[in-house]
Amino acid sequence: MRLLKVATCNLNQWAMDFDGNLKNIKESICRAKEAGAVIRLGPELEVTGYGCEDHFLELDTITHAWECLKEILVGDWTDGIFCSIGMPVIKESARYNCQVLCLNRKIVMIRPKMWLANNGNYRELRWFTTWKQKDELEDFQLPSEIAEALSQKSVPFGYGYVRFLDTAVAVETCEELFTAMAPHAELQLNGVEVFMNASGSHHQLRKLDLRVQAFIGATHTIGGVYMYSNQQGCDGGRLYYDGCSCIVVNGNMVAQGSQFSLKDVEVVVAQVDLDAVASFRGSISSFQEQASSSRPKVSSVAVPVSLCQPFNLKMSLSGPLKVKYHLPEEEIAFGPSCWLWDYLRRSGASGFLLPLSGGADSSSVAAIVGCMCQLVVKEIAEGDEQVKADAIRIGQYTDGQFPTDSKEFAKRIFYTVFMGSENSSEATRKRAKVLAEEIGSWHLDICIDGVITALLSLFQTLTGKRPRYKVDGGSNIENLGLQNIQARIRMVLAFMLASLMPWVHNKAGFYLVLGSANVDEALRGYLTKYDCSSADINPIGGISKQDLRGFLQWAAVHLGYPSLAEIEAAPPTAELEPIRANYSQLDEVDMGMTYEELSVYGRLRKIFHCGPVSMFKNLCYKWGGRLTPSEVAEKVKHFFKYYSINRHKMTVLTPAYHAESYSPEDNRFDLRQFLYNARWPYQFRKIDQLVSELDADGVTIKKELGGGGMGVVAAGSSDPKAGL
Incomplete structure (x- = not known):
């Protein structure tokens, strides 16, 4: 038996925090060595942060990365352990995303990334840039300071193996x-048994399985160890990298780290038997034939060192285990909670403030903050000194005290504010108060009518007119204006309270304002520009209303x-409108569409990259069993009209946790113009022509489950890296 102990890791790196990143890298190497591992794998671009x-x-970024690598290599960190360390490297004026392979205080090889996520x-x-020279390894001259410190002038650079x-x-x-043609396939034919995949991949709801199945598939048919x-x-951004480092052997998961x-x-460690890989491959005739034929030859670097240990009964092998998946409701609870904690501890803020309306969205945010407080107390109880130190600093504990109760901790770091008006119901006021008590937040209940009246009086003095709500005989313009005043006043008050309430309570620092607009409202533009959806950060901005409803049901039980x-x-x-005996404002009525739609x-x-015409055709198949083509057309045109006229709001959306593959977030993910011809004259005319043709032909559209349309999946993506 060739016994090999390997270690991979989840690291919480911070972009440009070289001190913190280096500390985490060293700690992971130490833990790997203490566990007896002879291979240590770290994340993609771990030195700089992804x-x-x-x-x-x-x-400077490249220079600092080399300086950090030098500190690792001149010490004893790589003695007796083969380490893959991710960092950017410049070669002949081109910048590459690289894995630097090190052993015994030397660089063995630098492997640049050949296919980039874009x-x-x-x-x-x-x-x-991508590395395009696959034929042979090239000679890379190390920076002079590194070369002198390591007594090593050059190193092999390119596509190859060790x-x-x-x-x-x-x-x-x-x-x-x-x-389409992943490198591991030809590397396996060249005799490579151990693969190291360094990644910087974000969380997205329901996507972990795609990633896991890729690891399993890479070794399921032709064997190998996949780290x-x-x-x-x-x-530092909108993404939460969700860990889940793991080790797979011959298609079986043998070790898995946490996702949140x-x-x-x-550090995740596994003891594997490489003879099991050789035996597995030896039993596959087609693999033997392909490996012995004229396969693509891959360059290699020879290192005269043995990594394996001989047969030893005291060393147990890591056996197959069941892959751990979280429910979507758990993903919503834990992913944004961990993201919020990192943002809070790294921003220098003393806590959060949330406008809590008693509705589903703001209550979801409150529950996520409550979950964060529970996780902090749990980690402290389990002995995490870093979490404890951060919690003591943020919560401003003294005399050796630290959080032991999540509600007590929430009282120190979390303000909730119900900003009621004459249009608010007693039911929502009560729900906000009860939830705040359950979580433990410092709850404020204020009435904003006085501020609204002052603004309306100012407007009346200026113009001689006073707007009225639609239910009181006002126009649509007046009605919308009155709603927007309330929403924007709440934003102003939220930021004022976030900056001054710590001062009121003799606390240092400031509070971050949390937003609570969901992804569907953003897509439709069903929010006021610069209202209380405008905040510092938003943990649910990438989550659908349907998923939030499921989360609320789950959290009622599992979060207490x-x-x-x-x-x-x-x-x-x-x-935002007056409640009358015959009228009550409802979101889905206002929007003219349901959250499910x-x-x-x-x-x-x-x-699926559908424009109006493609969406119409697709929905004729999906909804044809209950709607006529004319009805489908009206729904599609109604959506695109309001999507278009509200697109400008996406440019100022509060930075939100990315969790959904159809997010309209304008900063990076969904790049489109924000000035549209909202009439869509050409596209809507084409839809009307199709409707006329269908009506003239007397066609009855039936819902088809396959072949007729693209279909709509619960959570799919054409972006492979979205599943990483």
């Missing part, structure tokens, strides 16, 4: 696994906030 974006264009949330081609005396090891970086390492946490955690460093069940059951309403429109628009 999300540096245009900082990658600065020579869609969805990713823009790697903006900062890096040949040890007893096995062969190769790198496959993130996106490369998901390409996967990922970043975990918020490294507050830990800065998590029973009032959420009543909140979920209440019909969604903005409560919005999710369908969003997926067709973004994931």
Whole structure:
């Protein structure tokens, strides 16, 4: 038996925080060595952090990465352990995303990434170039300071693998696994047994299975050991990297790290038998034939070192285990909670403030903050000193005290504010108060009517007119204006309270304002520009209304906030218009479409890249069993009209946690113009022509499950990296 102990890790890196990133890398190497591992794999671009974006264009970033690598190599960190360390490297004026392979204080090889992620949330081609020379390894001259410190002038650079005396090891970086011709296939035919995949991949609801199945598939048919390492946490942007580092052997998961955690460093170790890989491959006749034929030859670097240990009964092998998946409701609870904690501890803020209306969206945000407080207390109880130190600092504990109760911790760091008006119901006021008590937040209940009246009086003095609500005889323009005043006053008050309430309570610092607009409202534009949806950050901005409803039901039981069940059951309403005996404002009536329909429109628009005509055709198949072509056409045109006239709101959306593949977020993910011809004259005319033809032919459209349309899946994506 050739026994090999390998270690991979989740690291919570922060873009451009070289000190913190280096500390985490060293800690992970130490833990791997303590566990007896002889291979250590870290995440993609772990030295700099994955999300540096245009900082990658600065020579300082590259220089600092080399300085950090030098500190690792001149110490004893790599003694006796083969380490893959991710960082940017410039070779002959071209910048590459690289894995630097190190052993015994030397660089063995530098492997540049050959296929870059460049869609969805990713823009790697903006900062890096692909490595295109696959034929042979080239000689790379190390920076003079590094060369002098290591007594090593040059190193092999390019596509290849490392040949040890007893096995062969190769790198496959993130996106490369998901390409049509992934490198691992030809590397397996060249005798590589161990693969190291360094990744920087974000969380998205229901997407972990895509990633896991890719690892399993890479070794299921032709064998091998597949190691996967990922970043975990918020490294400075909208994405949460969800860890889940793992080790797969011959298609079986043998070790898996957490997907959501507050830990800065998590190391996953497995003991594998490479003879099992050789035996597996030897039993496949087709593999034997292909490996012995004129296969593509891949260059290699020989290292005269043995990594494996001989047969030893005291060393147990890591056996297959069941892959751990979270329910979507758990993903909503834990992903944004961990993201919020990283943002809070790294921003210098002292807590959060949330305008809590008693509705489903703001209550979801409150529950997520409550979940964050529970996770913090749990990690402290389990001995995480970093979480404890951060919690003591943020909560401003003294005399050796620290959080032991989530409600007590919430009282220190979380303000909730019900900003009621004459249009608010007593039911929502009560629901907000009860939920705040369950979570433990410092709850404020204020009336904003006085401020609204003052503004209207000012307007009347200026113009001689006073607007009225529609139910009181006013026009649509007056009605909308009166609603917007309330919404924008809440935004102003929220930021005022966030900056001054800590001062009122003799606390240092400031509070971050949390937004609570969901992804469907953003897509439809069903929010006021610069209202209380305008905040510092928004943990649910990438989550659909349907998923939030499921989360509320789950959280009522599993987070211990029973009032959420009543909140979920209440019909969604903005409560910006007066309540009358014969009228009550409802979101779906206002929008002219249901939240369920919005999710369908969003997926067709973004994931399947449908314009109005394609969406009409698709929905004729999906909804043909209950709607006529004319009715489908009206729904499609109604959606695109309001999507278009409200698109400008996407340019100022509060930065939100990315969780959904049809997000309309304008910063990076969904790049479209914000000035549309909202009449869509050409496209709508084509739809009307199709309707006329269908009506003239007397065609009855039936719902088809296959062949007729693209179909609409619960959570799909044409972006492979979205599933990483």
